[in-house]
Amino acid sequence: MTKDLRLPRGYELPDRTKIRTLLYSGDAWQIFDSSGANNILLTRPELTLKWHDFGFIDESLFGEVRFGSESFRSLSIHKKYTLTPVENGKSPENKVDALAFAFALKASRELAKDISFHDAIYIEQYSRLLPVWTLTPHVDDEVVLGTWLAGGVAISTDAFRRLTHLTGWMPPDDLIEIIKTAGVDVSADAGFMSKRKPALQTKADVKTTTFQQVVESEQPQTPMKQAKNEEFQLPGRPFLEEFFNEHVIDIIYNAQNYQALGIDFPSAIVLHGPPGCGKTFAVERLVEFLDWPSYSIDSNSVGSPYIHETSKKISGVFDKAIADAPSVIVIDEMESFLSDRRSGSSSGLHHIEEVAEFLRRIPEAIKNKVLIIAMTNLIEMIDPAILRRGRFDHIIEVGMPSKQEVASLVDSLLSKLPKAEDLSMDNLLDALTGKPLSDSAFVIREAARLAAKAGKAALDQESIAVALNSLPKDLKRSRRIGFARDEK
Numbered sequence: 001m002t003k004d005l006r007l008p009r010g011y012e013l014p015d016r017t018k019i020r021t022l023l024y025s026g027d028a029w030q031i032f033d034s035s036g037a038n039n040i041l042l043t044r045p046e047l048t049l050k051w052h053d054f055g056f057i058d059e060s061l062f063g064e065v066r067f068g069s070e071s072f073r074s075l076s077i078h079k080k081y082t083l084t085p086v087e088n089g090k091s092p093e094n095k096v097d098a099l100a101f102a103f104a105l106k107a108s109r110e111l112a113k114d115i116s117f118h119d120a121i122y123i124e125q126y127s128r129l130l131p132v133w134t135l136t137p138h139v140d141d142e143v144v145l146g147t148w149l150a151g152g153v154a155i156s157t158d159a160f161r162r163l164t165h166l167t168g169w170m171p172p173d174d175l176i177e178i179i180k181t182a183g184v185d186v187s188a189d190a191g192f193m194s195k196r197k198p199a200l201q202t203k204a205d206v207k208t209t210t211f212q213q214v215v216e217s218e219q220p221q222t223p224m225k226q227a228k229n230e231e232f233q234l235p236g237r238p239f240l241e242e243f244f245n246e247h248v249i250d251i252i253y254n255a256q257n258y259q260a261l262g263i264d265f266p267s268a269i270v271l272h273g274p275p276g277c278g279k280t281f282a283v284e285r286l287v288e289f290l291d292w293p294s295y296s297i298d299s300n301s302v303g304s305p306y307i308h309e310t311s312k313k314i315s316g317v318f319d320k321a322i323a324d325a326p327s328v329i330v331i332d333e334m335e336s337f338l339s340d341r342r343s344g345s346s347s348g349l350h351h352i353e354e355v356a357e358f359l360r361r362i363p364e365a366i367k368n369k370v371l372i373i374a375m376t377n378l379i380e381m382i383d384p385a386i387l388r389r390g391r392f393d394h395i396i397e398v399g400m401p402s403k404q405e406v407a408s409l410v411d412s413l414l415s416k417l418p419k420a421e422d423l424s425m426d427n428l429l430d431a432l433t434g435k436p437l438s439d440s441a442f443v444i445r446e447a448a449r450l451a452a453k454a455g456k457a458a459l460d461q462e463s464i465a466v467a468l469n470s471l472p473k474d475l476k477r478s479r480r481i482g483f484a485r486d487e488k
Helices: 046-053 095-111 141-149 160-166 172-181 190-196 238-253 255-259 279-290 311-321 348-367 404-413 426-432 437-453 461-469
Strands: 019-025 029-034 040-042 063-067 070-078 084-087 122-125 128-130 268-272 294-297 327-331 370-376 390-398
Touching: 019 370, 019 404, 029 084, 046 070, 063 160, 084 190, 095 122, 095 128, 095 172, 141 160, 141 172, 172 190, 238 255, 238 279, 238 390, 268 279, 279 370, 294 311, 311 327, 311 348, 311 370, 348 370, 348 404, 404 437, 426 437, 426 461, 437 461
Parallel strands: 268 370, 268 390, 294 327, 327 370
Antiparallel strands: 019 029, 029 040, 040 070, 063 070, 084 122, 122 128
């Protein structure tokens, strides 16, 4: 099935309701709004049969729909129940809606141990997640559930503290209940978070339907302890991976060892390099790994044409981060408001005040366990006072990826996908060397999509070649790699 509307508007179904709007669409299924009280799930017969064979849903529940020479299967679901692709779902309106999804995930998992449900269709009425078997990497249930609860933000339930921020309407105790109802392990810091003052439920009124509570209270645990004994990984950026593990992760999670020698917390960091080199991606992965509240400072969030207003906004961000510490402040495009005061780009007193605010607040924030990471494309424009030791101790250059770095990322992406035995990456690596790592991720994802669309069971050379050719042609970029500390 293509993404085109196969049933025309006004098409009359066997129950005499008429098709109105295409809501969602996949390669072998579509979801329609109808003129009646139901939404309609339309599928290819082979997909319906596969669901039946796995025990997800009885084939007899589906009716036959013919249009021209084609035959489909249809399932009517009352509009009061959720019918949506998992990856397109909105954040649950209340605890009951969240529990309904958790029950469906657990029930579906009991029927199939190895299937990924990230691309499934959620049918609340039958408490099922119906997989559609797209050729994409497997996604763990922790991420499927977390992403659903967060309204589409890709996050694992292991990142419990961050998840509580994304679902602020839900008290931590309720979140623990939902996670355990889904049959997913609760992270180590969940008990600690449950002791915090519950958030006010500001979403829609709770439905009258009730569910049986199936979990016991979690014992409180130390919040700073890692839930999993894992090392931070950054495929395609081995130098940055090593730096973050040594200068950030190890200091945080072995705090007693470092504090005994006078090192209380990681120093502030600047990442600089050309656009597309992967600075933002690296920082996002680190923030995700730490699972701390994060705050952003950039020209859009704090910029103001009014005197004193920008510095007030900057101070407000620091205040919030300190109050919620341990936390992270990410300063993006720092050249926008921290350029050299001696250059012609500065704006007098207004600019000096902004620089002074950073000079004052950075040491204070670090003392209060706020990790500060800044990014810039133009390190030469930054005010020297900001870059002195004691503010930003680590000045890291991030260049465009080498062939080895591209190979590392591609290997990581391909390790999760079925591949043809004769698949060769030589031409791909040559073409992607010196390009943003996001291009590598796009090519692999697009190749997987093309292979799935063609009905192939594995990623092959042809799909890779077509995906590579779909990249926009751009100017040659520098191939300088890795990072180097600026010795001031």
